[in-house]
Amino acid sequence: MADPKGFMTTPRRDWPRRPVEERVADWDEVYVPGALLPLITKQADRCMDCGVPFCHDACPLGNLIPDFNDLVSREDWRAAAERLHATNNFPEFTGRLCPAPCEAGCVLAINQPAVTIKNVEAAIADRAWADGLTPPRPPDRLSGKTVAVIGSGPTGLAAAQQLTRAGHTVAVYEKDDRVGGLMRYGIPAFKMEKRHLERRIEQMRAEGTKFRTSTTVGRDVMAADLRTRYDAVVIATGATEWRELHVPGRELTGIHQAMEYLPLANRVCEGDLERSPMSASGKHVVIVGGGDTGADCLGTAVREGAASVTQLDIYAQPGAERDEDADPWPTYPKIYRLSAAHEEARDLESAPAADADARLFAASTLRFTGDGTGHVRSLHLTEVDARRRPVAGTARALRADLVLLALGFSGPDLEDGLVEQLGLALEPRGTIARDAGFATNVPGVFAAGDAARGQSLIVWAIAEGRAVAAAVDRRLTGSSRLPAPIGPYDRPMSV
Template identity: 45%
Template sequence: MGKVTGFKEFEREDEHYAPVEERVKNYKEFTIPMKPEEVSKQGSRCMDCGIPFCHSGCPLGNLIPDFNHMVHQGEWQKASWILHSTNNFPEFTGRLCPAPCEKSCVLGIIEDPVSIENIEKNIVERAFKEGWIKPQPPKERTDKTVAVVGSGPAGLAAAQQLNRAGHTVTVFERDDEIGGLLRYGIPNFKMEKEIIDRRLAILQAEGIKFETNVNVGVNYDVEKLQAFDAIVLCGGATERRSLPTPGIDADGVVQAMDFLTQQTKVLFGKKVENQIKATDKNVIVIGGGDTGSDCIGTSNRHGAKSVVNFEIMPKPPGHRSPTTPWPYWPLQLKTSSSHEEGVERNWLINTKEFITDDKGKLTALKTVNVEWKTVPGGRPQLVEVPGTEKIWPCDLALLALGFTGPESTLADKLGIETDTRSNYKAEYGKYQTNIPNIFTAGDMRRGQSLIVWAISEGREAARQVDIFLMGKSDLPSKDMTGDLVAL
């Protein structure tokens, strides 16, 4: 695969970013594309490692050495076919995935791993540019109908696969646009929404029906779903985690997803009442994950006076921790492009109180430093460090604490069993709930996770639905070997 000596000849190169002072003035993507010949060199670093671990690290089972080799040879159209054979939406993962494939790349044992994610992005962008990605509706239709509830990556992947099997698919989305958190949860500077729209045009041309502003179980009676032969629930894990902290209801304490969603809607000319703005405010983002990072980038674009980030966990090491050796996902400090735009990061810190004025408006946060104490035979315990309380000026506190699970509305109204974490219960590999014709996939089934996992689950669930409807399926599975379906 690649060039036999490529990994010895070429160092890893990634896309560069536009300067901070330029990119924070707008909400456009700010990566600077590499030239095709530079990407081909990166593909040549794939080192013919004998037993590749990269595609076992990928939840989709992407055939990574194969498309790297095609890029190395300049066979971009073949690379696109290979990439799309396992991944419906590489334009999403090529921008937003944390790339577990790269963390399990064999080359990463001795030096920088192959830049798989960037190669993936370049393949799909080249494919769109050259017109290789075209609608391919099924040659024949079955008499089966399927309802997909939720239009995030899991729902879209399930819908496209089921449509390819010939079934008539309708996707229901409760928001006013298709895409789920891809649309309103991911800032435009990480993925411009035209990226979703161009793929949506392909899906519509293939025959998938989309209905927006339809909140099943709220403004759409669940009994109407009985008209469909099968149902796939892909509503995501959208119950937001809060804090049991005094003052949590203060004016100025805001859930991160509300902040991010409003900004994207305003950007596209949609009416938003009383938009939450960080302009000229002391902003504190509580939560050190990707959503927290997105809040930091958005706050800087608003023109915040200051941006501070709190994380209750210890600061990770700068390099892979010995506790997470290759090929496992590494415990390692991540510095995002938003962090580089300006933020004060703090670890091992816990919020004790949201302080308000006499009108209930947030003015400050009280915090305390903490430690994690190991308890023999038990879970680590959070312990406050005496004498470390501190008051932080704060006009806007953004809670980027993740999600606790899916909303219960559909489970309650459809009679679907849930697990101890409130996820909709369905066995992995089967995706079938306790109601035979209702399936579930993505975050709604597994809990908060990655886009790449959502696409994988949507694809795998579609195959199981097809088997349920037809008794067999020609849809591919990542666990299958042999021929793949050409897209």
């Protein structure tokens, strides 16, 4: 550790965000450009280099966190980049999008604010790109084996990069017109600008990975044909089967799934559309669902100029401190968090009917009502107790011209024909079944990421991609030197 007293003398300082009034006027990232590097070496000094670093176990990638913290504190950016990329293909993604379970497992977090591990990771990645420390790494020789990867989200990209670098010829099939999956069209640009994604895609192309966009396997290309053409197939399509809200009035127009709404806003940022046909401009918006996707809808609606935005969360408002009985250290705690979108809604008073940050906690939707044209105009809700039972006398209505459902995802989309054509076995919850080696019931076909694990975090998606690559490499060559950070049945730390 560079400074043995750093955790005692240096307070935690996070990457500062731009003023709310400034950032809601554009789609750029919410952080102050260039403000991270001047403070990050001192923040890295706060790492205690503990004898048993629980941050390793909290991170499914097994990132070597004390190691790169020490190197950043010494400003050895080359070594820090090498150490970080040894376990993480895309640290600029996780440094912006991951909720940082590693920080929840930081030993310092027992009684102090954790080390800003996520910020350190982003700083290393950005400095590595700026200093030219991330050149393409094409293989020295080719194996003669071919692999098809279906899906270009973080799991598919990680698997493809690992397999390409191992010498296999890899083609990634993506149903959308651009590579990236949910990182492209699901994650708003204010959380991660797409230039970060474009850089990695160009790096992968230079290494030899091929991309086939606007190609839905199961429709444009038959799954059986793909299996015949390639020595192995990796299914990394994600969990895109969204959950529904079965209440009266759901059939009214103006009620949409979050993943119908967010891609259109992203396409406006990409220049494909001048204006989203679902734009929240001038509308009273209600978002049903209290997770990250709901927050993404919130920040998007604010930028589109909504008249008001309210977000409903069925859970009670959590406390500001960790509940040591329910969520003991080093598990990831359920605490009150203020995302950039919620900060914006709070400061702009975007939801006068809700709590300070636009969220209504312990709120459950009863029904929707509309006008004479069949368009939604109100959402009727009630407060619920800890067991989600309605609380008598709390029913009320919110004005709603646009309702967005952000209730999560249950498994892969079955309508494209991929699962049926291959004859893949499914788990009872709807995800693709696989064995301890990520293999499905169909020889040569593997499944990874949210399609098999279920809805999860980006850091787990990348870990799955790296692990399935090792499994595929082992099947094709008899052995593998690729790292496998997790197994298919591993789960986050819990009590």
